[in-house]
Amino acid sequence: AAYQRFLIWLSAWDISKQNPVVGCGWGLFEMLFPFYQQRYLIHPNLTQRTHANNAHNVFLENLSQTGIIGLGIFLWLIFCIVKFGFHQIKNVKNDFQKTIAVGIFAGVIGMLVDNIINVTLYFVIPGFFFWMNLGILAGLGTSEKKIIHHNSVTKTVSVIFIAVSVLLIKMYITIFYAEKNYFTGFKLAKRQSTPIEQAIPYLERAHKLRRLEVNNNYELANGYARMSAQFRYAGVPVQADEYQKKAIRFYKEAIAANPGYDEIYFNMATIYAQRKEFALAEENYKRAVFINPFSLDAIMGLGNIYLFMEKYEPARNLYRRATFINPSNKDIWNNLGYVNMKLNRIADAKECYQKALAIDPNFDLAKKNLYNINSAVINKRQPQIDADGHR
Template identity: 25%
Template sequence: PLSKEGTFISKIKARISFSGLKEAYSVKRRIATWNFALMMIKDRPLLGSGIGTFQYNSLNYQAKFFEQGDNRSIYPHGYAKEAHNEYLQLVAELGIIGLGILLWIMIVYFYKGLIFLNKTEDNEKKGILIGLMGAVVAVLIDGIFSFPLHLPATLVLFWLFLGISMNIITEKKSEQIENSIKEESCHLINIYRYKSVFRIIIILLFLLVSMTLARPFIAKIYLYYGNIEIRKKNEDEALHLYQKALKYDPYYGHAANSVGRILKNKKIYDKAQEYLERAEKTFDAHTLPSELAMVYYRQDKFNEAEEKFKKAISYQPNKKSMVPIYTNLGNNYFKMGEYDLAKDAYRDALKIEPDFVQAHFNLSQVYFRQNLQREAVEELLTVIRLAPDSKEAEIARIIIHKGVQEERERKEEEKNKDQEK
């Protein structure tokens, strides 16, 4: 009775069960991410793909991973901005050389730290250093399953701990260096005559660096307010804000993608193509290939559209979301006159969703082009059965009625010819 629905124990059981499901999902997601991170490493093992590029390459390599065997059905889909393993991500972005540099820093750090602990008799410094080294070890272990060095707070603390540790370790050496500098300072006294000039140069450099660093941040603010306007369905104001974001950061792919989508909705396809292609260089999203494919399709650039439709299919989070893209790919082949390929694409859509009306209707048009009248009529009848009140069903009735009339006229014509003979 305590396990009945609504009781305290039943709620605890439900929560434990949900937590277990979430944990299983998280583990599978990490395994998938590690696998396609290894694929990235395999492609560029020495120097990597560049710092900060993991999230840009993530969807592309995830798509390749899901194409292998049953991976799509085994592992959950997602968008991994981080690899959930600092070392895999480091090698993916900076290659074996990057990992080697980090290992060298860590080896030198712990080597010097352990030597200092063995030699020093200052218990206070010993205690502080052990605490700092323990914190560094904790971050390094956490990096096996997470991304602490991509979290600003942890990143700052990590390097701060290293810096304080090295300051403790090299304190005596620092004093010796300071004394030698004082001895040499008499030779450098003339430099202080130009102190004001140096100050002005430093201030100018500081302002330049500050403005350079501030521009991407300002661009993100404009993007944020642009997204608010989109939610209000105010596309014109959103477009204005997104374009302002691009003025501050011309390489901000997210903003370029947003501009491209609005221009596509406004049917300004040439400009939409320009912005979406610009976005593609520095940004990636599940929707980007399909948006770009439709822009190409609307401009009769069918070869380019075909490539992007195929990429869009591989980017989808589940099979159901592939259905409209398979249908659009079929439409693209139909326009190209590739009727067999169009037929295959529509059938792929129907394998996933057998009752998808648009695919049945479009498939009927392919059959008509191939003079397969009976198969075409069967598809039209399926459309009428599945969605009797739809626009497609209305057109299907007209086509069938017209076909029946033409068949009657043909038979009557043949009958008249026979009578004349």
């Protein structure tokens, strides 16, 4: 979406300003982006947070990660490519080859234009075809045979170059197959009609090929979490526990690849909460909220953990914060009323239940709690109240 790219571009520009000469370091944009986008989420047109593993603009991609120096080198490279393309078109004598040269050069320019809103130059398959086309363009019209005399130094350099090239080719082939398995597993995992068991083997193969890839590790952990839920609902606690442990392991591997995804911490915290490991759940919910201060799910999750731990004051602060993010959520108002009662804030609790009922007049839980408050006030006793899912 356009607003997502605008949010990414604003954040990329801020990253660039932080280290304008040399940038933040190649490959670090994805890790830094979540922290830079926070300031813009209060804008009414940019409230929907997004993820970005690149700047979606090749110039900002280079500027943010390699600074003015890197961007200057990249612009020089583009200038050389364009100049060389026009040179080949002008100097190729054969009409057929000239036509081929024009077509290839148009494709190269088209890809460069596309990279104003993308960074496909750095993706394996599009990048391969980009440089392959330049190689073909360079070979057009070349008919002269040159004899190159090698000495020991040039032979050694040639061997090293060939060895490095072979290793790079092997690496890119591995990445290609890893991505192929990941996307297959991802599509199967998102397809509601397909059992999650069919997606997991593809994601596991992708992990073996490329261990520290955040998206694959995250989806694999989600798959294990779903398997755990299936066994838990089926009444098979041993296998449910086994898959929960697997999910936690791969959430941690996803964090090792990129610690900037609040969803990873949130999902892992949820698993810990299911396992009654509330201290670990609290720690990971806090990290999710730190990365994304506007994540209603993470704020409510942390508030619920405090509720279980009977830490009512911090729970109240979080629920109040949640009402600013989504004031039309009846469950938030009901939970806030619950902690207000626990803190003996009777008037505040009554107001919260009334707001919950204003949102949904048929909300039975809020009706019951408000009735209990009114009855308790009349009879001068402690009211019996229920939170959303807590008694």
